Amino acid sequence: MNSTLIVEAMHELVGATGVLDSAPDMAPHLIDWRKRHTGRAACVVLPRDTAQVSKVLAWCNAHDVKVFPQGGNTSVCGGSVPDASGNSILLHLAKMNRIVEVNADNNSMTVEAGCILADIQQAALDADRIFPLTLGAEGSCQIGGNIATNAGGTNVLRFGNTRDLVLGLEVVLADGRVWNGIRTLRKNNSGYDLKNLFVGSEGTLGVVTQASLKLYPRPRATATAMIGVDTVHAAVQEGLKLQAAFPGELVGLELISRSEFEISLRHAAKGRNPFDATPEWMVLVELAASSGDDEAIATRLTDALAPSFEAGVIVDAVVAASAQQRADLWHIRHHVTEANGREGMGLTHDIAVPTYRIPDFMDAANQTLAEHYPAATQVVVGHMGDGNLHYIAMFSHEYWASVEDKAGTQLALSHRLYDIAAGMGGTFSAEHGIGSLHVPEMSLYKDANEIALMQQMKQLLDPNDTMNPGRVLPARAPVASASAAH
CATH class of the missing domain: 3.30.70.2190 (Alpha-Beta Plaits)
Structure with missing residues (x-):
């Protein structure tokens, strides 16, 4: 569809102040913070409430306009910027930043998806509680993005990933329907736990608009x-x-x-x-x-x-x-992370292995780096308690500028390291997610039946592929027959 028509429709749905369509206003939203992933869009849409999100998604779904949700734009996997088509919208929830309720007696908090993580942490402290999700980007990342990527951070060892901190969700589906799953119960066995479909789905199944979160007593x-x-x-x-x-x-x-x-x-x-x-x-x-x-x-x-x-x-x-x-x-x-960006070109790998295998992984990874990439320096930071290592091959800016096939070099290095992790029962993506960067790895390192199940969920909830296309899932995945399962 023509970009002008898309912009006009968005103006009607959310008002003139809810749409950015000039190049300067859109620019910060169309490139990731590390300046490695860029995209294009007809406009950036900033809804004020769930009702507006619902109208926007319903219209886009009916008119085959793709929607790319964005939180604080702190992704390192290309998951927070649109594709290159230019005929899509970028849905940004910054205006939906209310803390709806803090209930210290229930150790819970309900917030809108555009709330900055640091603001949520402070609201919990003000009630003599803590919200234990903590990240280097907590001053700018939004809770909706944290939920969409199942963010980890430095407190996973004690409190778990974001998934373990979510009690309930409100989600707008691709066709505009609103699922109100805002609950603060710790136990609820009444059917499928739908919220966990959306935690970690990276905006491919719908848009989280509100969340009920788990609080903990403030340590003494x-x-x-x-x-x-x-x-x-x-x-x-x-x-x-x-x-x-x-x-x-x-x-x-x-x-x-x-x-x-x-x-x-x-x-x-x-x-x-x-x-x-x-x-x-x-x-x-x-x-x-x-x-x-x-x-x-x-x-x-x-x-x-x-x-x-x-x-x-x-x-x-x-x-x-x-x-x-x-x-x-x-x-x-x-x-x-900020320091690494200034130091050089760091090719970061978000692997996880069983904690006791960390030395084995390091030995094999260092040998690979020395043998195939002698210009790189091994740089490591990680959440050792849960086996998650950010293994970084750091190249100087000058050396990296001289590399002719940058994409091929990065892919070959990554797969060598991912093969090592997979051989130890590990994963190529522990907490950063898939985005657009790691879609090829899904086919290489995930079971075909597992991908097929994910594709079927996507088909059920978003048959028109409206939501965040090209992210998380391969374009096609084999669907195993009943006989092939035996």
């Missing part, structure tokens, strides 16, 4: 430490010991390589090195308890680390003695 005591070790094997072993020593209290367990640590200090403003001599590997540890005080839990943590320190396994350790020191340690971790 916190301890944060960064420990240094010589090998990744030692880091994993220390992590496993801490998990056993602090069940229910271990909130964060992050792995950082020396290369990543130094990049973060080099490029992140206000970064401070807490060590006299930077260790080869660092583990950022955080405990949170419902009783006691900071000093008591810090003492317990120090006592737990003492045997490894005395044995020389831990070569150095820093236990935060104040809120500022705790913030300084986390500052290093939370700014790695």
Whole structure:
């Protein structure tokens, strides 16, 4: 359909202030924050409420206009920008940013999908509760995008992914129908759990417009430490010991390589090195308890680390003695993505393997890098407690500019690393999602019957392929016959 007609229709549905159609106004929405994925659209549509979202989707579905939902545009997989057709709309929910209800007695909160994650966290704190999803992009990412991608972050070890924090959803389907699944119950066995179809679906099945979220009591005591070790094997072993020593209290367990640590200090403003001599590997540890005080839990943590320190396994350790020191340690971790972008061209791989296999993966991955990509530096940061590693092959900007087949180089490297992870029972996408970048990997690493089931769900809920086409699922997937299943 002609772009002018699309823009006119959107003006009628949401009003002139709800449509951006000039090139300067649209530009920030048509490129991802890392400047690696770009797209085009007839306009950006900013609905004010669920009713407007419903009207927009119904019209687009009836007129074969594709819809690309966008949250805070913090995707690293090309999932937050439209395709190159130009005859689609980009649906942005920034105006739908109300915190509808905070219920401390029920440990729940209901919010609109355009709420910034940091604002949700603060609203929970204001009620003496926490919403434990925490990410480096929490100051700009929106909860609808977090839900659509089943975002992970640094607290997954204790609280789970976003999926584990969602109690209910309101979703507008591709044809404009509204499913009101806003509930705050912890137990509800009345049929299929439909909300989990949409968590992690990356906008391919519908648009999340509201969510009921799970809150937790605010911790009364916190301890944060960064420990240094010589090998990744030692880091994993220390992590496993801490998990056993602090069940229910271990909130964060992050792995950082020396290369990543130094990049973060080099490029992140206000970064401070807490060590006299930077260790080869660092583990950022955080405990949170419902009783006691900071000093008591810090003492317990120090006592737990003492045997490894005395044995020389831990070569150095820093236990935060104040809120500022705790913030300084986390500052290093939370700014790695921004710092990496300034350092060079980092080809990031969001793999996960069973935690105890992390050293095995690292050995094999490092060998692959040394053999096939000697110009790259190994840079690693990850959520060690749940086996999720961001394994980055860091090339200088100058070297990467000289690479002729950039796409082919990236694909070959990625598949070498994904093959290693898959061989250890791991995955090529632990928390970043699929977007448009990893659609080919779905066919390579997912079971054909699994993809076929996903395709059938897509066909049922979005038969016209209106919602976020070209994302998550391959264009075609084989549908297994009944006989082939035996």
